[in-house]
Amino acid sequence: MSISGAFSNALSGLTASSRAAELVSSNVANAMTQGYGARSLELSTRTPGSAGVRVEGVLRQVDEVLIGDRRLADAAAGYHGAQQQFLTDLEQVLGTPDQPGSLSGRLAQFEASLIEAAARPDSQTRQSAVLNAANSLTTHLNATSDHIQNARLNADQAIAEMVATLNAGLDDVQALNAKIQTAQARGADPSGLMDLRQQKIDALSPIVPFRQLPRENGAVALVTTGGAVLLDGKAARLDFTSVNMIVPEMTLAGGALSGLTLNGIPIDSAGERSLVAGGALAGQFAVRDQIAVTAQVRVDGFARDLLERFQDPALDATRAPGDPGLFTDAGATFAAVDEVALATRISVNAAVDPDQGGALWRLRDGLGAAAQGNVGDAALLNGLIDTFSTTRVPVSGGFSATSQSAAGLASELLSSVTSDRLQTETRLGFATSQQQALRQMELSQGVDTDAQMQKLMQIEQAYAANARVISTADEMIQTILAI
Missing domain, CATH: 1.20.1260 (Ferritin)
Structure with a gap:
């Protein structure tokens, strides 16, 4: 040489x-x-x-395969996490039976106040306690219904934010694809751009589950596990319109709430056939359109059972036919065709509320009584106690077809929410464990x-x-x- x-x-x-x-x-x-x-x-x-x-x-x-699996685990954790958070919050709002402010605790207080009033039917103090307990019960149902609708509104707004994040992120990845291809064509090192692209894609992975596919000259495509092409040369466009208020009557099927469109084409927002199923986006849709709607139906069903118990014509002979009972539908008699949002409207009959022009003695003498009767007569109060504890089969709300007291129905309402929460927590725990394990494997293969x-x-x-x-x-x- x-x-x-x-x-x-x-x-x-x-x-x-x-x-x-x-x-x-x-x-x-x-x-x-x-x-x-x-x-x-x-x-x-x-x-x-x-x-x-x-x-x-x-x-x-x-390791692109490992990164892809970890991204799918991110999406699964996002999907179950959205549902678990709603169910946990709803369970806390309903409260457990050992809590005085819970639904069961307020029912127990209402029954106790009736028993005390029946023991001293002449006592206005005890009659006032009955009114306060009844108001506390209806207020709790109102607040629970409001909580459910606020959760749906929060989910709706979270969907809008996620869609905006997806659109912006996909545009960024598209731009980085172009820069990486240009760098490779010029013989420059595009590794820094690839790192940035991976970070951008990782930020999107909890929202929608997708796979990353290689394309020419270092570019990548993103396709959801449901088959929707989010990016392949050109970024897809997702559209969603949020609302400023949600009430129980507003549903996706009824057209009052927005669905999701991909490049202008409507797609299923939830369910197994959804093109975006499995991520936090689908989880929020599930909360807004399924889980929270089911919870509202259950609470409305409980409110209906409570209202109909005390609307029985045989309970109070002083009431005119068609007049409401102790509990009313926004001051009126409840009609079965108007059950939606009943928990929002249920209230105590103004006839027994002095602040609304009523009188406490009507709890003892009858809602339709024009004047006071025998102050020692506890027959109606005892009838209210019997009505409260009588077992009956709930006709709505998705409850079991067994005869139950009001307290028993409240217990089933809470149990159904707790059961759903525990099942979702189990799925979330599995997804989180898998996510953490894959993350550790990914880190172990780093520098x-x-x-x-x-x-x-x-x-x-x-x-x-x-x-x-x-x-x-x-x-x-x-x-x-x-x-």
């Missing part, structure tokens, strides 16, 4: 070692950076049969700083050896020139 050839080979080795040292320093510096892929040099000989080294490019080392430092020592040795060759070649040339 000629002196010039040795000089050229050593110089190429210095260039490769310098570039390798730069990549090692970048790897070590970004060992804790989310979404960073470790870099390594791709080397080859300059030309077939000749010595020297050629830097072909930079390899970005990531190994020990291996990088060992590589740096090898690079240092190679750099010194190549420098020594150049120094020796220079000495030889100087010797020849001196002859």
